[in-house]
Amino acid sequence: MPKDQGIGASTKRREDVRFLTGKGRYTDDINLRGQTHCVFVRSQVAHGRINAIDTSAAEAMPGVIKVFTSADFAGKGGVPCGWQIHDKQGNPMLEPKHPILAEGKARYVGDAIAAVIAETLEQARDAAEAVVIDIEELPAVVDMKAAVAGGALVHDEVGSNLCYDWGFIEDNKGAVDAAIKSAHHVTTLELVNNRLIPNAMEPRAAIGDYNSASDDYTLYTTSQNPHVIRLLMGAFVLGIPEHKLRVIAPDVGGGFGSKIFHYVEEAFVTHAAKVVGRPVKWTAQRSESFMTDAHGRDHVTKIELALDKDGHFLAIRTETYANMGAYLSTFASSVPTYLHGTLMAGNYKTPHIYVNVKAVFTNTVPVDAYRGAGRPEATFQLERVIDKAAREMGIDPIEIRRRNFVQPNEFPYQTPVAVAYDTGNYQATMDKLVQIADIAGFEGRRAESAKKGLLRGLGVNCYIEACGIAPSNLVGQLGARAGLYESATVRVNATGGIVVMTGSHSHGQGHETTFPQVVAEMIGIPEAQVEIVHGDTANVPMGMGTYGSRSLAVGGSAIVRATNKIIAKAKKIAAHLMEASEGDIELKDGKFSVAGTDKSVDWGSVCLAAYVPHNYPLAELEPGLEETAFYDPSNFTYPAGAYACEVEVDPGTGKVTICSFAAADDFGNVINPMIVEGQVHGGLAQGIGQAMLEAAAYDANGQLLSGSYMDYAMPRADDVPFYMVDHSCQTPCTHNPLGVKGCGEAGAIGSPPAVVNAVIDALQRGGHKHVTHIDMPVSPVRVWSAMQG
Amino acid sequence: MELKDSRIIAARPEDVWAAILSPEVLQACIPGCESITGTPEEGFEAVVVQKVGPVKARFTGVVTLSDMVAGESLTISGEGKGGPAGFAKGGAKVRLDPDGEGTNLSYEVQASVGGKLAQLGSRIIDGFARKLADEFFARLQSAVETPGAADATEAAESDADAAEGGEKKKGWFRRIIGA
Numbered sequence: 001m002p003k004d005q006g007i008g009a010s011t012k013r014r015e016d017v018r019f020l021t022g023k024g025r026y027t028d029d030i031n032l033r034g035q036t037h038c039v040f041v042r043s044q045v046a047h048g049r050i051n052a053i054d055t056s057a058a059e060a061m062p063g064v065i066k067v068f069t070s071a072d073f074a075g076k077g078g079v080p081c082g083w084q085i086h087d088k089q090g091n092p093m094l095e096p097k098h099p100i101l102a103e104g105k106a107r108y109v110g111d112a113i114a115a116v117i118a119e120t121l122e123q124a125r126d127a128a129e130a131v132v133i134d135i136e137e138l139p140a141v142v143d144m145k146a147a148v149a150g151g152a153l154v155h156d157e158v159g160s161n162l163c164y165d166w167g168f169i170e171d172n173k174g175a176v177d178a179a180i181k182s183a184h185h186v187t188t189l190e191l192v193n194n195r196l197i198p199n200a201m202e203p204r205a206a207i208g209d210y211n212s213a214s215d216d217y218t219l220y221t222t223s224q225n226p227h228v229i230r231l232l233m234g235a236f237v238l239g240i241p242e243h244k245l246r247v248i249a250p251d252v253g254g255g256f257g258s259k260i261f262h263y264v265e266e267a268f269v270t271h272a273a274k275v276v277g278r279p280v281k282w283t284a285q286r287s288e289s290f291m292t293d294a295h296g297r298d299h300v301t302k303i304e305l306a307l308d309k310d311g312h313f314l315a316i317r318t319e320t321y322a323n324m325g326a327y328l329s330t331f332a333s334s335v336p337t338y339l340h341g342t343l344m345a346g347n348y349k350t351p352h353i354y355v356n357v358k359a360v361f362t363n364t365v366p367v368d369a370y371r372g373a374g375r376p377e378a379t380f381q382l383e384r385v386i387d388k389a390a391r392e393m394g395i396d397p398i399e400i401r402r403r404n405f406v407q408p409n410e411f412p413y414q415t416p417v418a419v420a421y422d423t424g425n426y427q428a429t430m431d432k433l434v435q436i437a438d439i440a441g442f443e444g445r446r447a448e449s450a451k452k453g454l455l456r457g458l459g460v461n462c463y464i465e466a467c468g469i470a471p472s473n474l475v476g477q478l479g480a481r482a483g484l485y486e487s488a489t490v491r492v493n494a495t496g497g498i499v500v501m502t503g504s505h506s507h508g509q510g511h512e513t514t515f516p517q518v519v520a521e522m523i524g525i526p527e528a529q530v531e532i533v534h535g536d537t538a539n540v541p542m543g544m545g546t547y548g549s550r551s552l553a554v555g556g557s558a559i560v561r562a563t564n565k566i567i568a569k570a571k572k573i574a575a576h577l578m579e580a581s582e583g584d585i586e587l588k589d590g591k592f593s594v595a596g597t598d599k600s601v602d603w604g605s606v607c608l609a610a611y612v613p614h615n616y617p618l619a620e621l622e623p624g625l626e627e628t629a630f631y632d633p634s635n636f637t638y639p640a641g642a643y644a645c646e647v648e649v650d651p652g653t654g655k656v657t658i659c660s661f662a663a664a665d666d667f668g669n670v671i672n673p674m675i676v677e678g679q680v681h682g683g684l685a686q687g688i689g690q691a692m693l694e695a696a697a698y699d700a701n702g703q704l705l706s707g708s709y710m711d712y713a714m715p716r717a718d719d720v721p722f723y724m725v726d727h728s729c730q731t732p733c734t735h736n737p738l739g740v741k742g743c744g745e746a747g748a749i750g751s752p753p754a755v756v757n758a759v760i761d762a763l764q765r766g767g768h769k770h771v772t773h774i775d776m777p778v779s780p781v782r783v784w785s786a787m788q789g
Numbered sequence: 790m791e792l793k794d795s796r797i798i799a800a801r802p803e804d805v806w807a808a809i810l811s812p813e814v815l816q817a818c819i820p821g822c823e824s825i826t827g828t829p830e831e832g833f834e835a836v837v838v839q840k841v842g843p844v845k846a847r848f849t850g851v852v853t854l855s856d857m858v859a860g861e862s863l864t865i866s867g868e869g870k871g872g873p874a875g876f877a878k879g880g881a882k883v884r885l886d887p888d889g890e891g892t893n894l895s896y897e898v899q900a901s902v903g904g905k906l907a908q909l910g911s912r913i914i915d916g917f918a919r920k921l922a923d924e925f926f927a928r929l930q931s932a933v934e935t936p937g938a939a940d941a942t943e944a945a946e947s948d949a950d951a952a953e954g955g956e957k958k959k960g961w962f963r964r965i966i967g968a
Contacts, residue, residue: 109908129873287909291908699907703902703904705908708909710842711912
């Protein structure tokens with residue numbers, strides 16, 4: 001019988017009550033006394049020299065308080081990049097300044113050049129139209145290969161558009177080249193991982209507030225990691241010490257990575273609030289989100305897979321061009337490198353792997369982590385090339401994968417690309433997939449589709465991801481400029497209620513439900529007795545935030561540690577109250593008892609004693625019941641799984657319809673199965689969106705053509721099937737106390753190759769043998785054109 | 790975006806030539822043109838109100854004429870700025886060849902748009918530009934073949950537009966030819 005609370009229960013999401021009844025409190029819902037409004041004047045050209053900015057007409061308009069340009073930020077820093085990559089030769093990446101407002105040149109359509117502060121939003125908008133920018137349009141670079149082949153320079157001062165040329169692992173290259181040269185078979189695939197626009201439901205927003213009495217600042221912002229923003233903005237951009245800067249990220253309506261990063265608008269409103277002496281508010285319009293939220297993916301890759309005559313993988317060699325956009329966003333440099341290269345082994349035993357990545361500046365919106373971040377790019381190329389190899393060698397695509405899996409008895413498994421998988425069972429998830437997707441029944445379904453004149457195809461793939469980001473000592477060696485631990489404070493009140501302050505941030509993940517399940521289980525009290533506080537640097541001691549499927553694995557583990565400290569202290573108090581030895585105290589169902597006796601004291605009494613210490617061992621123990629813990633994982637976690645997609649292709653139009661999608665995931669232990677399924681569903685929808693519909697398009701001049709929902713196709717309910725998801729294959733993580741691996745990104749990582757594999761399968765079975773690859777999105781025109789040859 | 794077309798006009802090339810260089814004729818022919826001033830030698834300045842899909846704006850721009858071979862060919866280039874709506878720029882190579890008693894007017898237009906126009910209007914911009922080009926040359930043809938007709942057409946359209954709430958369907962093309 002399913003549990004009705006605690007670990008393993010599908011507790012309904014408590015936060016949904018306020019979200020679904022319109023009572024959420026988002027940044028734009030906050031209005032401060034005396035607040036002013038900000039509108040940015042943004043570049044309309046992708047690349048241009050700013051000759052002059054005339055703000056006089058705008059400043060004379062009604063309600064205008066001040067118009068800012070880069071001159072107002074003299075002496076302030078640029079927005080920093082949080083991860084330094086070293087190239088093949090060991091040289092640091094090129095790291096041009098990313099100013100708050102454009103200095104000298106504008107580098108993408110949407111680059112902020114000036115900003116108007118006015119009494120009302122309408123006045124600010126009107127005045128923004130009156131700011132005259134004399135800008136001389138320069139040739140733009142959009143195509144990555146052209147950008148490194150001598151196109152216009154995005155940043156003149158660094159002398160090149162090649163941010164870095166990274167080899168991973170450079171010492172492996174000789175062995176990889178040799179293995180490919182002598183292999184029985186080599187499959188080569190060139191592909192594009194299409195550029196995506198994140199489209200969180202809530203656009204970004206920020207409010208800066210400065211208190212002249214105390215000389216401190218408050219920033220309200222749509223962030224996945226307020227403490228990181230505090231550190232980056234305070235230390236690197238504005239020079240505000242952390243104790244004088246409070247960052248609040250209240251309810252946040254979706255992030256998908258795009259709200260990890262420190263954006264210029266945050267620094268702008270914080271600084272401007274002090275200059276004008278009043279709070280400054282900015283909320284992005286949807287059009288602004290399209291052209292300023294960091295985009296995702298945008299890789300162009302060539303991958304080669306060498307195999308022996310039995311289909312065993314011998315070596316993988318890749319060359320990828322990764323678009324950085326016009327400036328380095330906060331984690332942009334890490335996505336195509338350590339979040340991508342380290343995953344190229346996939347679920348397989350490939351002895352030799354070499355990954356080359358060329359990161360390129362172009363006159364486009366900065367590109368950074370988007371749900372999956374590097375791992376979808378790795379998975380897509382690997383699982384596509386395996387499919388192509390299977391077809392070329394006449395081996396069943398499931399069989400060729402099974403033949404190369406890391407076997408259950410081979411963990412921990414050291415890959416040739418730095419990471420070591422702690423645990424997993426890829427045969428088991430594949431077995432589960434074969435069952436839930438009814439692979440055996442495919443031929444029958446294909447025959448049914450054929451009767452309707454439709455080509456049916458089956459696509460299967462596996463994925464693995466490195467989540468629970470990350471061990472600080474490891475990422476530090478790799479160039480990360482931050483630690484990636486998490487902290488938690490568990491505060492027990494006198495009447496037994498608990499407040500958990502976590503550095504993780506919930507913007508859709510359901511932490512307010514899941515984390516209490518863990519604490520309630522550990523103590524044996526009702527979940528309703530536990531409350532979660534997050535998203536405020538003044539209330540939470542420290543935090544690294546939520547991304548990389550790390551909240552439960554890292555943040556949850558910190559909560560477990562803090563709760564264990566609470567339990568240890570509570571046992572001391574209970575021992576004193578019952579005049580027993582601390583070692584004999586047992587905690588079960590919210591009751592402390594002395595082993596082997598009928599003596600007990602309940603949770604509430606112990607909590608009361610801690611705060612009303614009339615009968616208390618004051619000589620040995622401090623009053624109060626509050627503990628803080630930090631947790632830094634010793635390894636990544638490695639969720640993995642096997643996915644299957646069936647499609648029907650209409651040969652007359654090229655239209656692809658997804659008939660079914662099955663996902664067998666191994667997330668280790670699961671705290672709330674319903675929330676896990678919801679996360680998988682959301683991830684699948686985003687992956688299917690990438691595979692079927694979404695593409696950010698630029699013209700040759702760097703104009704964003706897909707800048708609205710008229711031209712950027714998001715998946716809708718009728719674009720996705722009912723999913724079959726299963727997470728019963730559980731190999732618990734071996735190194736965190738909960739045995740959990742993370743589930744937030746899996747669906748988006750694992751699903752794109754399944755869709756494309758299915759489309760190619762449908763066309764191949766339908767006699768279109770020449771079609772071996774179609775780039776995403778697999779739109780009707782692309783599929784139809786491919787069929788025509 | 791590129792488009793290419795030609796049409797036969799029942800007037801001699803020198804008359805067509807004169808019409809193209811006349812600000813008054815241009816204003817009458819450019820859909821949405823509110824004003825146009827200047828000379829062929831110094832260039833023209835024009836103001837055009839135009840609506841592309843969801844984006845409506847008043848474009849101001851400078852048009853220059855170059856490669857002028859009297860009565861035969863010229864290149865018109867220009868850029869119009871529509872404030873927050875974005876910008877458009879482009880050029881047209883126009884050739885006038887005698888065709889019996891009349892003129893074969895052929896043109897090759899290259900145009901690009903930026904800012905909000907590109908962001909929101911890319912899907913419809915090509916068709917829109919083609920329609921404007923057609924309208925411009927149809928009006929030019931009519932103006933040259935029956936002097937006074939272009940003004941009448943313009944007036945009639947203005948009335949019709951006023952009836953629809955004053956929205957004129959006008960002048961992106963104007964920038965191309967030099968507003």
